[in-house]
Amino acid sequence: MLTDPTFWVLVAFTLFIVALAKPAYGIITHGLDQRADKIRADIEEAEALLKEAQDLLATYEKKQRDATKEVDEITAQAKAGAERMAEHGRERLEAVLARREKLAQDRIQQAETAALEEIRVRTIDIALDATRALIADKLSDKKAREIVDTAIKELPYKLN
Numbered sequence: 001m002l003t004d005p006t007f008w009v010l011v012a013f014t015l016f017i018v019a020l021a022k023p024a025y026g027i028i029t030h031g032l033d034q035r036a037d038k039i040r041a042d043i044e045e046a047e048a049l050l051k052e053a054q055d056l057l058a059t060y061e062k063k064q065r066d067a068t069k070e071v072d073e074i075t076a077q078a079k080a081g082a083e084r085m086a087e088h089g090r091e092r093l094e095a096v097l098a099r100r101e102k103l104a105q106d107r108i109q110q111a112e113t114a115a116l117e118e119i120r121v122r123t124i125d126i127a128l129d130a131t132r133a134l135i136a137d138k139l140s141d142k143k144a145r146e147i148v149d150t151a152i153k154e155l156p157y158k159l160n
Contacts, residue, residue, distance in 0.1 A: 135144055
């Protein structure tokens, strides 16, 4: 067996493989370690990005909730303001209508007073004209002078 060349080729080949296996094993394990480190770094970076994305998502969800809450508050305030404005407008309208009604009643009262005064003046004028005509027809000059003199004497007492 020691003389057999196939045996020595096998031994040489085994030694060659063993001699090459140790450096190749180091190179292969080093390459695999680098690859594992790169994969580990990529996984850590992906986890960091995932955590950052989750934080951003949580932040935006909170902002959305806050914005929704703010919109609801603004809407409620706007509705309350609109109701106050409507009530104030209603009150102002009622006040304006009451003032106009009072003004119309005052004008009607003034018109009635003016009409009654005009009727009274016309009645007095008609009565005076009728009295003048009656006096001119029925009274003598002497009797008319006596009535005028009496009326002049009583005038200061009637004016007070």
